[in-house]
Amino acid sequence: MRIKDKKWIRIRIYITGICFFLVFCLIFLRAYQLQILKGSQLSSLAKKGYTGKLTLTSQRGTIFDRNGKELALSIEVDSLYCYPKKVKNKRTTATHLARALDLDKKDVLKKLHSSRPFVWIKRKITPEEINSVKKLNITGIDFTKESRRYYPCMETGAHVIGFASQDNKGLEGIELKYNRYLEGQEARFSRIHDALGRPLVFDGLRIEKQNPFNLILTLDKDISYKAQKALRKAVEGSRARSGVCIVMRPQTGEILAMAVMPESNPNIFWQYQPYKWRNRAVTDCFEPGSTQKAFLLAGALEEGVISPETVINCEKGEHAVGNFIIHDSHPFGMLKVSEIIKFSSNIGAIKIGQRLGAERFNYYLERFGFGEKTGIDFPGERKGILRPVRNMRLIGQSTLCFGQGISVSPLQLAMAFGAIANGGHLMRPYIVKSIVDQKGKTIRNFYPLIRRDVISPETAKKVRRVLEGVVRKDGTAPKAAIKRYSAAGKTGTAQKVDPIKKTYSNKKFVAIFGGFAPSDSPALVILVALDEPKGIPYGGVVAAPVFSDVGYWTLNHLNVAPSFPPAGSLSASKARTLRAGQRDFSHPIERKKKIVALSSDFPGSIPNLIGLGVRDVLKKTKQLGLKVVIKGSGMVVKQVPESGTPLEKDRLLTVIFRPPA
């Protein structure tokens, strides 16, 4: 090979090398550009291709009653939507869909012609509707899951629970007030999917997730049902415009029931007019009428200006205040204070009010919580109207004594009666007992709260005694008497103001009865108010039977000992003694039980061990947690204390054994 050729080969090698070098440089630069300069941007672009975001709207929390029974819960239901551009033959599709879903054909067609990319056809449809739509096999329509709220007890407690919208937002009642706890938050997940969009794995990149909380209410659904049923009967019977029945525990302020008429079913709330959604127990105010006299009495007794035995002249039913003449429904002469309340004399009340003084009476009304919100955990509460004394004329001050010129809500009235029932403490009413998470762990508890002490326990007791007279045969509300239980309360028949004439109407009344039972140790406060009953409008006639009916049923339901047991049964006081462990064998039924106790084991007492062996004695006493001293062997011949003696903690039992003969 010539030298020239060799040189040319070397040059070619160099040229090739340089070319390769340049190509590698280019590749390197491109790699640098892709990996380093645009790396993060491109990798996120790629990630978008194989990952997707899944948004789960959490189900709304459940609402339970005080016994753990569901009052409101959510389940998933299907909703039907469509992509209008993908739907072919819109007219036929609309006809089929309208028939399957019971919709108007024109509306469906309008939706299918929509320019929007996504349109709801019908939300929250039934399983039957799903099947019939699936059979049609239409392209461009699909289903998605949505949460729907159900209220299994329907009208019962409906005004307290309220309701939630289709979009899971609370709109009324507890659903609205506690929306932020019940609603939960949206949960967003990142997931990796394959080319067909099927989820492969949730990569755990949870952005946010907060489960909704459940609520436990103070309501008892059985008592609520009873209250609603009794109120419905009274409202329909008296053809009243509306009605309210509140059942409350006076010692704690827990609301057990809050029935309201006219009623509405929260499952289909949109079919009712908004005025039927309102919880009138909290949002409506009226004049309390003669129920006011109970608080006048409490104030006057507390101040010591009268006693239940003080005699007052009721002036034969006519009393002049300035230029006005005040009348009583019946002419009364000299009456004791207790009789003034019992017969509900307006003139007597004015005279008690005069002794107490308008300033002091107003002070007590304020102390009883009138003119201010009760602080209940419920939206839309109204505080009513209590005017200052300086803004009142003499006639206003006088009529205030029998409940005119003041406006109160049924709940305020119930709480004020509660203060008389529980010994003078004005409680804060509450509906939610606790907030729990999905696993049942308590997040927040709500406790009874004493707002203030209004009257002394002694005064409260005196007022209770006087109010017992109202439900007696000769009182204004014998229909409020509860069989077997002592009851106390006060009637009210408040005239409504005619908005046109701007005077008190002689045709429109609010019939009220507020009271508690059993009157010696009240377990319940019940307030019943009926708006504009037709026919006889008296509280003692139309509202009192609801008090009696609901009271009797609820006291039985709560296992409250009767105050007056029938002949042959145990008295309440004896029953209490027995429960305390001191058995009384003088009662005929108890004597019978004594015999039973000797022959077999009586719960809560020391068992009969006579005739048993050591092993059986040890087994039995271990179950009961008793300490045993064993003397001798064989069979039990004697035991100290004897069988039937009430069980006590750390009781020492001596058992004497003898070998069988």
Added chain:
Amino acid sequence: MMLFLFLLVGISHVWLNSKRTQIGYSLSQIKKEIEKIEEYNRKLKLEIASLKSPECLEKKAGEEFGLKYPLPQQIVFLP
């Protein structure tokens, strides 16, 4: 030897990846199944709650079993 090791690592890598995908599929399937069962459970709870509502119980007790509320004299108080 090196080639063998290289092959082994490669095959294991492919196997692990396919296994991961399989498990991913079955996991999402099981999750769906759990959701379905939980939802069914909720629906049953609703049915129980509806059947146990006082109105329904009262109706069934009266119409199907002929039960009535006890009269005051039929109630015996026990301590």
